[in-house]
Amino acid sequence: MRRKLAAGNWKMNGLSAQLDQLDALTAAHPDPAVDLMICPPATLVGAAAAQVGNKPLMIGGQDCHPAASGAHTGDVSAEMLVDAGAKAVILGHSERREDHGESDELIRQKARAAHEAGLITVICVGESLEQREASNTLDIIGGQLAASIPDNSTGANLVVAYEPIWAIGTGKIPTLDQIGEVHDFIRARLERRFGAGVGRSTRLLYGGSVKPGNAAEIFAVSNVDGALVGGASLKAADFTGIIAALEASA
Template structure:
């Protein structure tokens, strides 16, 4: 049975003072019934991993380089993230795909680097509004999934996060029927490409998830949790999402 996962992506936000929010989150969920993961900026990985103590909160990164080392100024290798205290890394987020021109082949190389370092790869896929309105949502996401997942991926090495680009940070949320259709499609695609691991790989939904809509989203079949952006920055906003997932 897939264990639910509440993941937070802080993006380019946060400072050392934000560790108080992490402490508050840990205190609100001392023995969580679901997995909890926060992915802060690289500068906060070590402080966050250090201050959580014995709490099972996992700390992740937001990106990694495909190579394990080398002359790549400004980049961070997966083994470095692991050494800093990370146990997971997000790859292929739509903001990386759009802002940095990352292809699905690049995303797969990064996921493979994460696997080599012993990190869980959170592989992101999602369509733009134009692609959805053109009736190409399933086609686009299916192509991204096929090209982004490394061969041999398992439930222990990868999580897939579906984030419709048009719903990220906009306040718009895909309807439950749209979410259900896409997550069902992703599960079937995994059964074809990774038949032995398909039912073990967790599928997250991301896109303006809040405490007020989390329970409805988590009731959709094949939604195993969420990848949350802005609402993960404070314990007040993220805690209700965790609670909703625990009750799903």
Template structure:
């Protein structure tokens, strides 16, 4: 019903020399039993697409503008990402929400633009440490889910990534119970809105995922994969995470 997904977000890291890491990853996973997605800086999308050739590795952008074109200096349109070789795009990452003041409405508009360009929108959401400690986690992610996911979302064009802001790049990770609670809540919330289609939407966990904790996280119900940050920059770090997900490839998702 859903195929597991290991996604890597390179953020503002990587140059042409970094493509050697992609080559190493391709060599290590010639015929992967799970989907693999890398989201490099926009400057590397075309080059990465050329390096991967016919390998099933997928490539995504890290952001797109809500408009298809226009006077938006420094921005990139979803169609331009697709033209460069991308099939996915991350929208609503906490670093965009915090550093660029993006609202749920902005994220939804970007997701609609991604869908319009034929891209899969990887929509991010998550609570801050203050919100977590205040017992508002489900309230916050529920609001973000409702307002950031457009009506046309399906399992084919949308992936949801739960990334608690306080766990991104900090080495801190929620307990299995906390991760499971949020993922169960998200699945239920999606089901209430989208009915049976919700069963096809993949839910990823992100936030200090690394080789040492990947297998444990992937064993949590409704965790269909991961959105990985720093650990995706090196094949030696990302490959074991992919392997941990592949160990579950034959286990049917609920």
């Protein structure tokens, strides 16, 4: 059975004072029935990992460079994240793809490096509103899956997050049928490429305006193994409702 996962992406939010939300989260879920992850900004990864300690909350990064070290001013390597205490890293988020022009091939290289360093990768895929309206969603997702996911992926080190770009932070979400169609498609593509073992053990997350009020119905959709949550993960009180809905679906 795939253990479900609630992952929070703080994006470019959070100062040291916000680390108390991690204490509130672990206090509310001392023995969670699902895996929990928070990905704070790079400046807080080390402090967050130290604060969490051995409690059941993974800390992850939001990006990494494909090289282990070198003349790459401002970048962070997968080894640096591991050294800081991270267990995972988000790669290929649409905001990285758009703001920094990241290609599928670059994301593939980053993911390969992250896997070699021992990190779980949460690789994001998703279509724009224009692509959705042109009925190109599955073609776009298929291309991103093929080009962004490295060959050294396993069910233990790979998580795929479907985040329709037009639903991120907008309050809009696809219909449940649309979410199910994409998640079923991703599962089938992973099984076809990697075989049933990897394909069926890889966790698939949905992301895009997930809130406590809509989480339960989303988690009831076929092949949705959890969520990648943005704004609602910044406060433990908000994220807790989503975690509770996921635990109820487990």
